[in-house]
Amino acid sequence: MVRVTFTIALVLGYMTGTFPLETSLRSDDTHHTGGGKTFSVRQVSNPDFIRSGPYQLAKAYKKFGVPLPEDLKNALGRLRLEKRKRSTGNEVTKPESYDVEYLTPVSIGTPGQVLHLDIDTGSSDLWVFSSETPSNLVNGQSLYEPAKSSTAQKLEGYTWKISYGDGSSSSGVVYRDSVTLGGLTVSSQAVEAATQVSEEFTSDSNNDGLLGLGFGSLNTVQPKGQKTWFENIMQELDSPIFTADLKAGEPGTYNFGYIDKNAHIGNISYVSVNDSNGYWTWTSPGYAIGTGALVSTQIMGIADTGTTLLLLPSTIVVMYYAQIPGALYDATQGAYTLPCSPTPPDFSFAVGDDGQVITIPGEYILYAAITSIGTMCFGGIQADSGIGFSIFGDVALKAAFVVFDGGKKRLGWASK
């Protein structure tokens, strides 16, 4: 009856904590002494053992077919939840010149092929330059080569085609593969391999593609739309959120699953998001120019890391540039321009009803010199005419710490 006695002793040990819980028992040597067969068990530490009393206790109950008490079931449920939500990630994103876009390293396939992608909350396709992109359309970009990935699976008959607000476009075929961003891996992500890209992408040598973090309803894959990387990873994150901490002229950070309290100043003000158009659409209750008073007006727009500038209602844009001597609408540029000196007034926009205001420093509005002698600059604030909504692009986002909350469908804005 040694086995039964031994087994009960083992269970009692786990239940009463006599045995150190982080060991697993292995009978790897047997001693023969006299008539009866005895065996001793040398305990060795199991490096993979997860210390967990309830889990071990439940194993013991199950071993004897004893129903789990309610409180033990609840404890296990909590553990499973905690185990599931134990992932967070972060990644550095680096600005191209004039902060025109921010590029982030993304590993695709097995072994990982690292491409630098433009993370774009204003679209929802993950597309890349690839071995299937005609060589005459490639100009120094890194390529995703599905043939070199042991985990690539072609989605036969699936295609995609996307056009962007600046008139650029791309299209191609679809694979499923492993995609890792900020140390977090989606094992079966739709990766859209370009077979066609417009000149704007060909000429952008450092940009190997886009990783859309808009809502899946915007995805262009046919015959069946695909989820974004964030939608695929969201349930595994500690919190179903990501944050954007873009910087002027220096690397910024995307974090996933958690809020870095050191990355913002003061409280984060949350506003609801209407995702019916697939964008992170929200409404600001007002704006201020320089040190002027807040003007209460509803500005409905999208938080869009993929658009460089801040595009606002024309009435507001006219009011802003009217404060700047020498600023004018330059029909040849199709945009507002202003003297590169002196520094223009700050522009602030309100968030929520708790008095939160995000202030964009005037120097961010001096987007780029448009004359060789550098006297006139392209304005970082332009009109949103004809779009149907305003766009809080990088000029606005790099003045704030922004929480994209996919769980509660809300945006959080804080100063930094």
Ligand SMILES: C[C@@H](SC(=N)N)c1ccc(Cl)cc1
């Ligand atoms: C939503 C962005 S495009 C993007 N972020 N992928 C946009 C749409 C329309 C115009 Cl006119 C300009 C920009």
